[in-house]
Amino acid sequence: MRPANPNDRQEFHMTCFIRRLGATLLLPASFAAIAADSADLGTMTVTASKSERPVAEIAATVTVVDDEEIARTLSESIRDMVRYIPGVTVPFQGQRFGLAGFNIRSLGGNRVQVAVDGVRIPDGFAIGDYSNASRNYIDTDSLKQVEILRGPASSLFGSSALAGVVALTTRDPADWLAETGNDVTVRTRAGYYGADEGWVASGTLAARGERLSGAIQWVERSGNELDNAGETGGTGPTRTKPNPHEYDGRNILAKLLLDEGTDNQWRLTLEHNETDSETDVLTLVRTQDFSAMFGFPYIVETTSLSGDDGTRRRRVSIDYQARQPGWADHFSWQVYYQDALTEQETFESRNTIVYGQPAPVYRFRRAEFEQEIVGTEAIARWVFNTGQVEHDLVGGFEVFETRTEQRRDGFERDLTDGSTSTTVGPDDFPVRDFPNSTTLEAGLYLEDRIAFGERFRLIPGLRVDYYDLDPELDPIFVGDNPGFEPVDIEETSVTPRLGAIYTLTDQLDVFAQYARGFRSPPYNDVNVGFTNLQFGYTAIPNPDLDPEESRGWELGLRGRGGWGHFSLAAYRNDYDDFIESFVSLGVDPETGLLVFQSQNLTDVRIEGIEAAATLNLGSLTPALDDFQLRSSASWSDGENLSGDVPLNSVEPLTGVVGLRWLPTSLPLDIELVATAVAGKDDVADPADFQAPGYVTLDLLAGWQISDASHLHLGLFNLTDREYWSWSTVRGRSASDPGLDRYTQPGFNAGISLTWQI
Incomplete structure (x- = not known):
């Protein structure tokens, strides 16, 4: 029973959290309110402070996933990587458009900054039913480490770090060579994953000389539609089986490193990622009656609809690392170029x-979204004392320019007389939904780690950002938007941060932080533009859009010892001036058109608790020396303050518990993992589907067959549980006849074999 008084909602959720957490995690009483994490507090992170430090020395919540964990959990996608990380999700957008981007603490999309080797991956962009450029440009096989920084982080990372940062680091030649100790190594891997009948094969060659080292890796992937629990076939919205889907992709990573012999190093990186897919969209093969809209009998019968989609990301970067260059304790510099393209064709x-009277027609649509980015960043670190106070100062600057182009094209052919028209529905192709745009962003930042003795560290930080948006009109955009006046934006933002860590004992620290985040008004919201005279509407630019802003508070406790480690954090994030696209302004009396415009409307508050712990069971009794208990949990509550309604993006209470066996006498690694998710009953619209809770069991096993070969096996959803992931089904109507189409895979298995000499 939910509370009748809305003011009691927060207290009600907290009570549920405390009660469910203990039951979910199955931990001893002393750990019932703490939970767990797979990353040791001594694990090094670079993201949280722009310099290498142990996680235990960061005044924020950071999750680190290394390449061993990626291999052990058979993580073949960005969604798999966060499978056991409560509070972080990757929504699935259906068979055609696949995975979206990361969601951190209940916010996602372009409000989370994602970077590979310090280079930001492209924005996501979607419009209509046939155009959706996601942010899934990453192959997990090339990754050395993934760092997830939760909460506002613009004081170091600038715009788009509103909800957090995901930093992905690719492997260097030394990472492959270290596995054998040889100067030349060859590594191959093959795997199969039953959830989508996917195959992966990769090959790597790495070598080193006295000063030069290099590596090249090639990864090939293929597969089909992701399985679900749907049983209804056929076509139309009642179909619950997945739409037929095939994909293939490849990722090429090449690196060349030059060691100058004085702890200075140059690195050249080339990266190419591409994926092609074909989808038979049977759920859109249907009959629609528009008679009421047009005032006369008008029926549209779609007899077939398929999609052919492709993504491509290419990057080249050069970076330089210098330790003790004389004027600083450490210096790094990078320059890079990246181009990404999404092409989507619909037949x-x-x-x-x-x-x-039937009139058979054939329609073709093509959507393109492309982003090019060129930039540079330099970071320096100085360690010095002022009296009895020690300073660890990090400073840097970055400048990058992004060019964004988007276009939709198509035609309609009358199959009776063979005539062709570029007017398809409301669109007169070709069209652009915003003008080609160039943005210039520059940031200057400083963060000082001030140690007052051995116990107390104060960490102030500040970043100043400059943002310039320059739209460019071309005949395509002008033809579709006559009289449109694009808006230039030039602004400066200042984002501070203040963190603190206090060491209570040799094994216990408390940390706190206040941080700000922001996201500059995006090009597609500032200058959104389209006019449709047939249906009587238009969109206009907004020169007065303000940046989205966030303010975050976090308080945490960390502990470590021979028994293991734990972390506990409570947070509250307030978000102001959220930009809502296509807000209706009513009818323009002069033109008679319904006017839409992007505006700052929404204020949001999200608060929650995250916990993580690892308990070495041998600390309780020697009989359990080979066992670990690992768990993690996340609870959050969010509200749209503008409308006083729940925030749909908030994930339900989630807990993960793993019992891991690492026998010292056998080359085995076995873990049984339970994931428990509470039901979602706090939704913005009472008519929306409220996903029930569930528990799933997975079994992970690793076997070191020999010095040269390693086998990983995963059995997922052992009980074949039918369930929905909230990030995938949220916003769906409870009366949707196709709800089972959004269920997750039942029992499935994965296997991966690696061989290296």
Whole structure:
């Protein structure tokens, strides 16, 4: 029973959290309110402070996933990587468009900054039913480490770090060579994953000389639609089986490193990632009646619809690392270029039936979204004393320019007389939904780690950002938006941060931080533009859009010892001036058109508790020396303050518990993992589907067959539980006949074999 008084909602959720956490995690009483993490507090992180430090020395919550953990958990996608990390999700957008981007503490999309080797991956962009450029440009096989910084982080990372940062680091030649100790190594890997009948094969060659080292890796992937629990076939919205889908992709990573012999190093990186897919979108093969809209008998019968989609990301970067260059304790510099392209083609056959007379037509649509980015960043670190106070100062600057182009094209062919028209529905192709835009961003930042004795560290930080948006009109955009006046934006933002760590004992620290985040008004919201005279609407630019801003408070406790380690954090994030796209302004009396515009409307508050712990069971009794108990949990509550309604993006209470066996006498690593998720009953619209809670069991096993070969096996959803992931099903109507289409895979298995000499 939910509380009748909305003011009691927060207390009600906290009570549920405390009660469910203990039951979910199955930990001893002393750990019932703490939970767990797979990353040791001594694990090094670079993201949280722009310099290498142990996680235990960071005044924020950071999750680190290394390449061993990626291999052990058979993580073949960005979604798999966060499978056992409560509070972090990657929504699945259906078979055609696949994975979206990361969601951290209940916010995602372009409000989370994602970077590979310090280079930001492209924005996501979607419009309509046939155009959706996601942010899934990453192959996990090339990754050395993933760092997830939770909460506002613009004091170091600038715009788009509103909800957090995901930093992915690719492997260097030394990482492959260290596995054998040889100067030349060859590594191959093959794997199969039953959830989508996916195959992966990769090959790597790495070598080193006295000063030069290099590596090249090639990864090939293929697979089909992701399995679900749906049983209804056929076509239309009642279909619950997945739409037929095939994909293939490849990732190429090449690196060349030059060691100058004085702890100075140059590195050249080339990266190419691409994926192609074909989808038979049977759920959109249907009959629609528009008679009420047009005032006369008008029926559209779609007889076939398929999609052919492709993504590509290419990067080249050069970076330099210097230790003790004389004027600083450490210096790094990088320059880079990246180009990313999403192309999506839709093929549709339909009958338009007016007054009972069918007119067969063929429609073709093509959507393109491309981003190019060129930039540079330099970071320096100084360690010095002022009296009895020790300073560890990090400073840097970055400048990058991003060019964004988007275009939709297509035609309609009358299959009766063969005539062709570029007017398809409301669109007169080709069209752009915003003008080609160039943004210039520059940031200057400082963060000082001030140690007052052995116990107390104060960490102030500040960043100043400059943002300039320059739209460019071209004949395509002008033709679709006559009289449109694009808006230039030039602004400066200042984001501070203040953190503190106090060492209570040799094994216990308390930390706290206040941090700010922001996201500059995006090009597609500032200058969104389209006019449709047939249906009587238009969109206009908004020169007065303000940046989205966030303010975050966090308080945490960390402990470590021979028994293991734990962390506990409570946070509250306030977000102001959220930008809502396509807000209706009513009818313009002069033109008679319904006017839409992007505006700052929404204020949001999200608060929660995250916990993580690892307990070495041998500390309780020697009989359990080979066992670990690992668990983690996340609870959050969010509200749209502008409308006083729940925030749909908030994930339900989630807990993960793993019992791991690492026998010292055998080359084995076995873990049984339970994931428990509470039901979602706090939704913005009472008519929305409220996903029930569930528990799943996974079994992970690793076997070091020999010095040269390693086998990983995963058995997922052992009980074949039917369930929905909230990030995938949120916003769906409870009356949607196709709800089972959004269920997750039942029992499935994965296997991976690695061989290296």
